[in-house]
Amino acid sequence: MTVVAGLDAGTQSVKLVVYDADARVVLASASAPLDLTSGDDGSREQDPAAWVDAMRACFAAIDVGLRHRIAALGVSGQQHGFVPVDEAGQVLGPAKLWCDTSTSAQCGPIMDAVGGPARCIELAGNPILAGYTASKLPWTREHRPEVYARLATILLPHDYLNFVLTGERYCEHGDASGTGWLDVRTRQWSAELLAATDAGRDLGGCLPPLVDADASFAILPGIATELGLSRDVRVSAGGGDNMMAAIGTGCVSEGRLTMSLGTSGTLFAYADQPIVDPGGAWAAFCSSSGGWLPLICTMNCTVVTEQVAKMFGFSTRDGDARIDATQPGADGLTFLPFLNGERTPDLPLGKGVLAGLAPHNMREAQIYRAAMEGATYSLRYGYDAFVAAGMQFDRIALTGGGANSAAWRQMVADVFDCPVDVPAQTESAAFGAALQALWSLSRSRGEATTLAALAAEHVAVDPALGCSPDPERVRAYRPAYQRFLRHLDAVRPLYAESPPAPLQ
Template sequence: MAPLYLGLDVGTQGAKAVVYDAGARAIVARGAHAYGLLPAPPGAPGRAEQHPDTWIEGVRAAAGQALARVDAGQVRAVGVSGQQHGLVALGEGGRVLRPSKLWCDTESAPEAEELSWALGFTLVASFTATKLLWLKRREPEVYAEMRHVLLPGSYVNYWLTGRMAMEAGDASGTGLLDITARAWDARAIDAVDPALAAMLPPLLGPNEAVGTLRPEAAAALGLRPDTLVAPGSGDNAMSALGSGVTRDGQLVVSLGTSGTLFGVSAAPIADATGTVAPFCDATGAWLPLVCTLNCTRVGEEVREAFGLSQEDATALAAAEEPGCRGLNLLPYLVGERTPNWPNSSGALLGLRPGLLKPGLLYRAALEGATFSLLGGLERMQSFGLKARELRLVGGGSKNKLWQQIVADAFQLPVRLPEEPESAALGAALQAGAVHSGTPVAEFVAAHEPPVSGHVVRPEPAAAAAYAAAYARHREGGAALFAPGAAGAPAAGGGDAPA
């Protein structure tokens, strides 16, 4: 029988699992388990935390559902895709010291600004380095107990294998990695704490296994103890694999809790403003990436406020014209990292009599989230990155109206990978590559994920309306929230000097 490979995606809203059959070249089973954030205490609006035990519970539940549908004895390797940036602080013996501060936690915005000035390039509050400095300053007793630093994906790998290690694509999100050398950056580490160097784990190459399952983890999952565990990576790098994006000119747009835009590059991109994050990918190349904090949740806020189903909200929005008759919804409900305005908020601009309608507001929410990502593409293109087509993934990609908005705003063709759980599939493909001894890019090329034959093509007639709406989006946001603007909050949000 052909080997099976288990792919796990440990996200912000839940864990997903898929089982990939290398012989059939198809997913043959899947599972899912939802969870959420810990309640934020009063007076801490920027806090977003989860306990690592939540991820393990999610992995066990999602994997259990998937493995119940196959012969688990045929699973030869496991790969893990993890939400990036989250700080997992461990004490002696790997004991979890506190809940993990996640990528969307913005409490470390002052520390981000301080590190940005010290290092000469922008680190937004999402990056782990800023959370480490926050922990050192705000919870010194916890920091003093810390002996090891991991990320959500590498913590799951630690639970699976008993070994602490980190893959370069995931480590890129710490702000402590020299992405060109794929090694820890002593200067960045020293800016936080020189003692931190001893707490960071060894780095793994893209085809290097973490190890095999601990007996306890094997028993919990119902797998063989000799099952390999691949190095894993961040969710965006894994989504690129699961979307079949391995060539220049192909970009992924992910519409999830966060919005992301990324594509493979043969060389690293160093953007001192921090708009384009300089990430490694999961194959040994690079993955320049733009991430926004506000994406699908913005439309959901509008929909829920009017008590509408997604179908009804979308139908009403589809009846409205591109550009929303001059109405813009700035989507920065939880602050924003792209642009780097951690203390910004949502705002409605251009409101006139008769425009406070649910369909118009819902469409403005979708357009606003899209425009934030479009700004990222413009920055990428300034570094010479080419864009020929977009591959749309994430929960928002299922909305046909949003598909067309993306195609029209970007004026690029949009294709949809047939597998919606692209990160989990990418993790399974990485597991297959490691087990077979094949370079990851070659394995993905040989097992290319299917893409829908339907292409969402941009409407040239909508280009002018979206260009005008995008200009209003940029100008209105800058007037309110850019450093020095009249409406800008007093602290945080400035770019470091180039």
């Protein structure tokens, strides 16, 4: 039997799935929590050693006999993070994460150095947005000069775990396109953007070589023994969590659309060629399957509902009852859910706004609904850009923690007026990493299997969780969404520039 594993290092936890490809069943799964260090300046950081400890804990939770049967392993990781590594492979400081907005001031100067955002998109397909890896380098040069001086290699979170597993420093095109430096059209690092990030240093020399999506590497004997794995295990190229979730939900052929309701919210579609918007309305990323992955990312999704539930002292597990007790539109409340700043719409300095408060709607159920609606409307805002560009979709594959909510699944179907499917494997990023590992293993054996064919065999939906739009609710959400857009337009000027310095 062919048994493969997928490891997903997210913001809140590391998750592991072990999959029997012949029986088409997940044999085991495990997870370990992660802490997040937050600062008032918008910084969001983690210690990469915590990812390694969590990986060890996940494997330790799996039966040792099953671990020995694993033939290949794939790693998924949160995108855009910056792990500074020295020549000896030692981590020099905490990893700045995708949700870190403390470096937003460094985005503009990089783009200005090449002629502005439009020129940046011409060079690489994307502007440099808050959270992208590129802006973290000048921030580190300014705030952690000792780290910057010793920096030998720039690794992304999943690159770092691959390095721990294989001893090799490499990167693949999907995750690399989230740095802001990769020209997604040519799949090569942009020398001009690297120079714009630091004209006095060859940052290209700090970037690992790029490998194909079906590449695989031998595991280090020592780490194999430590994790209880065979020394014959192959480690695939892996990729960013969105890229792996695309594989895990079957979004590896044109016409497919996946929505992930996680800490961040994402929408992504597969394409056989680069899909670049001149205005930067979406991220023009490469996929981790050999194609491209136009992607919309919002930085505030389940984090918003979780914060509201925490504020009122209940669990999000009980949130559906609040949604069921209220009506679309939250009795006039509008929640702009930009608690961590926002990428879509592009408001890195944005804050959460709750508007429309009145005596009749100042209740926890209405506010909770407004939070869920606001997170959903932000994704709809990005979806509208896809549709305006001519992309067409007839179904949405829904994944992430928010997909566990029946109320949220139905809300997505109604707000988007589109049927929703839920993949049977709920840990889509970890499952996608396992499928990529299976694909790379088959390719290393000389088989001509395509990833699209493999996904068609192994990605299934749960028929009990799918839902269709309700015409009455579809009509009810339309004016509420328009109200969200009006409030968005009203607050844009408030968060478009840096706040004034405090009075002395």
